[in-house]
Amino acid sequence: MSIDRREFVRLAAGAVGGVAFPGCASVAMMRVSPADGILRLPLQEVPQLVRPGGYLRVQPEGNANPVYVVAVEEGEYVALSPICTHLGCTVDIESNRLVCPCHGSTYDRTGEVLRGPAERALTRYPTTVVDDELIIRLEGQG
Numbered sequence: 001m002s003i004d005r006r007e008f009v010r011l012a013a014g015a016v017g018g019v020a021f022p023g024c025a026s027v028a029m030m031r032v033s034p035a036d037g038i039l040r041l042p043l044q045e046v047p048q049l050v051r052p053g054g055y056l057r058v059q060p061e062g063n064a065n066p067v068y069v070v071a072v073e074e075g076e077y078v079a080l081s082p083i084c085t086h087l088g089c090t091v092d093i094e095s096n097r098l099v100c101p102c103h104g105s106t107y108d109r110t111g112e113v114l115r116g117p118a119e120r121a122l123t124r125y126p127t128t129v130v131d132d133e134l135i136i137r138l139e140g141q142g
């Protein structure tokens with residue numbers, strides 16, 4: 001039996017969507033296999049991103065760190081590294097901001113610093129939408 005990529009993504013999201021994580025228990029998570037450093041998310045299969053304000057934790061297969069995907073405006077998405085730019089802790093995503101549990105740095109939904117000690121924005125990965133797929137380029141992701 002073979003399944004196409006969209007079916008795989010749908011099944012993977014269903015299989016792990018209810019997993020809870022320390023510090024971000026309510027954040028849905030989706031595992032996606034990158035191809036050539038590119039993640040493709042079929043938007044009709046990701047209800048968390050339908051409305052502005054929604055967000056999702058994406059775990060690229062083979063990568064150590066997840067990517068936070070945020071629906072900022074209608075049809076506009078931001079993909080962020082969760083690594084705090086202060087000293088490298090993993091930030092938690094909350095409803096309208098991202099907070100570092102180590103020293104309290106706070107970022108807005110686009111990754112810009114709201115409160116230090118971090119001085120630089122979270123790393124943003126380039127995103128585009130093509131044919132109802134959100135495409136994320138994981139340049140520099142490790």
Ligand code: FES
Binds near residue numbers: 085087103116
């Ligand atoms: S590592 Fe995030 S605030 Fe220090």
